[in-house]
Amino acid sequence: MPRPLSALPGSPNQARRMSTTRKVSLSVSKVSINHSKVSLSQSRTVLSRTTSGLTEGKEKVSLHHPRRHIQVFDELGNDVTPRPLFRPDPHFPGSRKPSRLLVSQDVSLGSDYAGSYTMFQNTLNPSLVGQFTRSALGSSTVSKSSASTTESMGEDLEESPYRREAVSIYVDLQLKKEVPKVLTKEELDAEVDIYLSETETLWLFNLPTVMHSIESEEAEKIKERNMLYETLCKNRAGNDLYVERVMQTFTGAPKHKEVQCDKILTEEKGIMSTTWTLYDAYNALEFPASTMKPETGKSESMLEVVRKDQDSKYLSTTDRTSENSSTIDVESIIMIKIHEEEEDRSELILKSEKFQQDLFFMERVLMENIFQPKLAAYRQLPILEEEEEEEEEEESYPQVEKVKQSEDDEDTEVTEEESVEAVEEPIPPNLERLWSFSCDLTKGHNVSSMAWNKANPDLLAVGYGQFGFREQKRGLACCWSLKNPLWPERVYPSLHGVTSVDFSIGSPNLLAVGFYNGTIAIYNVQNNNRVPVLDSSEFHQKHIGPIWQVQWVEQDRGTAGEEKREILVTVGADGRISKWVIQKGLICHDLMKLKRTSMDKQKKENEREKKSEALISRQAPGMCFAFHPRDTNIYLAGTEEGHIHKCSCSYNEQYLDTYKGHKGPVYRIAWNPFCYEVFLSCSADWGVNLWQQDDFKPYLSFYTTTHVIYDIAWSPKSSYIFAAANEHRVEIWDLHCSILDPIVVNIANPGVKFTTVLFAKNTDCILIGDSEGQVIVYELKNMPIHTESGREDAIDLLLGPEAHSI
């Protein structure tokens, strides 16, 4: 170990030398930090000695005069001298500013350094210290110096003249700054023992070597990498890409800062998470209309989990659940504040469609309540006895009891009577009035036609319009539902009287309405729109006279198996039977022009042309028609003259046949639904005729009244039963029982005329429309049951054995 430099070397050369030596030793010692080498152990000790020197430096402060600079001590005697960031070199003008050097020395080593500083001057070369400190900071220098050791030292010396010079300058500085302490020669000559011991090794960095076998797979790669690295190191020397830099980070002065924020209002929200809230959350994520947080999707389990969500954002569900907890007090307070808001929202609610729908349901439920027994009878469900008792309940309780008791008595009486009767003799068939479709809108109108919906058997379309010319007024077409007998589902008002209605078969939402002024309109009943979908009022081909019947007919087009096309057939008082096809609007074709035939000349049809009388028009007003149930090419048309013409769609000039039997306008023709050869016709000549297809004379005639018979209908259940509505009564005929008298006669109230009759399809009910706008539903009770033995037998029964002979 070189002798401690207690003597102050004055020459820079010496210093340089020392610095070099020091440098060398130091650089060697640097290497110890990076890699472990055998030679380094030596240097380590050197370093350790220097460190120990450092530690001991403290003690030696007292030996030397402290450097002349301001020292601040606080109350406790601590040295709190603010360290300057830069110490210029006053003795070396124009010195380059090894600021980093100085700074590093100052900052990193602390105030103690001041003391040890002097120590270094004496004992160690400050360059050593500088190097040391630098090594603590930047590894670049270290590596450089380490690299230098692998090569010649001399190079290194040349490379960093600056540093050395600075260091040497520094050394000089220190030396010059050194206040010459009076040292006696004896002291100087005295031997000073310095004991150095090894301190613990401070491992600052240890990168152990990694060895790979040459035979390993990666050996080649490693060799390559090593080669690359070596070339890199070589290239690095004078390369511009690699520049030595030292950085210093400033540690800023800490400062206390206080921040105060507004009080954070916390709110607790709880939710019970049930299966359906999770389901809602999942669904709401798909439709991002609601403001759900994505975290809600995290919950995986679909089991019932009750948890409290502190930050739940289920808007809809929290509205409902948290609302439960909100008390009336809160609400009352809120109500005052947001009264206007509430009003707006209540308006919204009232206008919303959902509300309308709810009202609709509510009404229906009410109706069901009220009409339950009737509806049950209609649908042939058993009527609950308790229902009736409840029905009779009134508001005040004591009255209820009395009424109930009396009702009970009555009920029992009735049932007794009935049972007694049943035992004694069969009750005659009768009509029991269930209810009536009527409301304020329809009062005073005459029911002109009724039709069931083909798809929904509960939907009924009723047309209101006067028959006579003088009584014409505004008309109405309504769609009634069985579920609400007090108010129609759809109301289509019109300027003219409605004379006929019919629902389409193919598209059951279309309702065709025929008016008194000859126009037809087609409504879509799916929406509440009062404007018809199609209207024929613009057509030049429209009927000129009132349309007495409209009917949708499915026609087979040809034998090639084309799909059935649906056409609308109308007959009007202008004598034309026309078919309307819906293809981008209505297209009208004339199926037939009903020409007048004189009553007398029956011989030949072609004598039609000769007319001796002057006629106003050659057309005979058509009143009704009926398509053959099987063969939709054939149809019967009834005219005002009283003739029934059998026509075919293929010929629109000629009739196939004519049936003459009526003396007045034929109001209705109906084919027997079971027996296809038989049809029925009713007319204003007070009679109903039963015809057989091949016979041109009526087979049976029923002239029981002296009133106009407006409507007839066959029962869908039996081929023998039909109903006829004349002005004062409705007659139900059962041909099996009697061909002379009807089995049931229902007499109307005076002043009311029965105008239309319609059988209900699935039940034993009959609907009768009258001139007051009421459609009354009657149940046919105790009708005789016939066994349908077959078509042939039916004909036999109906027509007698002679039928076969024709």
Place this chain on the structure above:
Amino acid sequence: MAEVEETLKRIQNHKGVIGTMVVNAEGIPIRTTLDNSTTVQYAGLLHQLTMKAKSTVRDIDPQNDLTFLRIRSKKHEVMVAPEVPLIPCNRKCSSPL
């Protein structure tokens, strides 16, 4: 809007209907034909019951939902038509017969 009024009126004028009321989501009545105290009482009680019923129905099957609630008692029957969720709830309750 007019239709709604009409329907409401019709329902109210039905034979056997004592009163009707329209209640919003928070249980505050918007329209009522009954007196105030009765309305408030009914609204509060029925709101809770409807919620419970709806919750029950949906717990059994989340895709299902409550459409109508009828409570028959000795004296009266109360009918409640609740709203589908995700829309401001309205409820109506009427007690006929």
